[in-house]
Amino acid sequence: MTKTVPLTLTIALSGLLAMPAYAATLQVQLEIPTLNVAEYHRPYVAVYVEGADGKATANLAVWYQNKDTKEGHGTKWLPDLRQWWRKSGRSLDLPVDGVTGPTRPAGVQTLDFAANAPQLSDLKPGNYTLVVEAAREVGGRELVKVPFTWPATAVQTAKGHGSSEIGAVSLTARP
């Protein structure tokens, strides 16, 4: 009993201190802006990683309407995430465990991945671009791109910012 407490504490502390001794991680934070509009719908968002060749290498998150409504199934509007759809979405068997999920409300959304997470399994060492694409019903579309290198040799933070449908985007890769 007494043994487990110190172990938990050590792990918690190392998470805070980001000690290189532990597994590498990738964290993405993106802000869904609060918008003052008459008819607000939560945006469809795709967070994915593109290789240097522009091809999608990893899908980190796709948020869309998961239930049917009288307007049809939520997947109907996935092609509105134009770039994600053509680079990855249209060839996927949806939903994808650990990636797809329901739409999220306004605010900062955080995605955490361990380096050995299945979502990152296709990321070989190299230069990549994190892409955040958002499309909002009766609203706009926006794409924010944040370049980064994987895996991180030192703590790496990269930032981007949208101007309408996406707020601040930041990526932190820890070695």
Add this chain to the structure above:
Amino acid sequence: MKRCLTLALALASVLPFTAAAHKQWLLPSSTVVAGNDVWITVDAAVSNELYYPDFVPVRLDNVTVTGPDGSAVQLQNASTGKTRSVFDVELKQQGTYRIANLNNGLSARWGERRTGGEGGKPDAGKGQAPAAPKPADNQDSGFLRNATVEDLTTKVPKNAKNLEISETLGRVETFVSNGEPTEIKPTGKGLELLPVTQPNDLFTGEPAKFKLLVDGKPAAGLEVQVVRGATRYRNAQDEQKVTTDTSGQFTVNWQEPGMYWLSASTSDNKTTVKQATQRRLSYVATLEVLPQ
């Protein structure tokens, strides 16, 4: 006499031999869709402005929808109105659907040639009454459109002078992809587009490459005209003209997103009907270009 002249002029202007002042098109409501049971709507019309139905409808008798697996898909809720025809297509498969209007037929003209006039009812498919001059009118000249081989013996005067019979093969089409696009196989007949760039993968700033084939073989040296839609809201056609290279390939640069009308035509003498001396081939595609 005046009425006869007016009629003849009006009819002469209908000849497919003159450069078409109008554009025939099929316009889908979406070209990139997703779902297990997606419905799209297609407008079919002939018009001056793109893509506004300001003239006559395209009759749906020869409009076909081919699914990704090559099977024929039924047109649903079809109707033909004053200025356009409209129909729905249910996309139950994943892949690329090909929606096409095939205008195949024979044309004949004889006698004195009149210079083509402006606009008039163009070739819009079977079902339109062949416009032959009445027996009481001048028998020395006349023409037939959408004729069958039988019409050539029954409707053309026995002693017709200057008789010219042509075969026309026209294809007007568009493409819609549900989910992942699939390969578009050439039919091998007439003038058609062979995608190098998938037609439902077009974005501004990304040059698209296509090939033109005649009877399955690359057609070099053909001029292709590309016009963006929404012509009503600008003061020039702003059309692009490109020519196919020796491998039948051409490249189009899309400066702006929108629906684009792409057209090419050619003629040769590889007729299948022996009385015909030449073959007129034409191709039109409606392509959607999306913003980045």
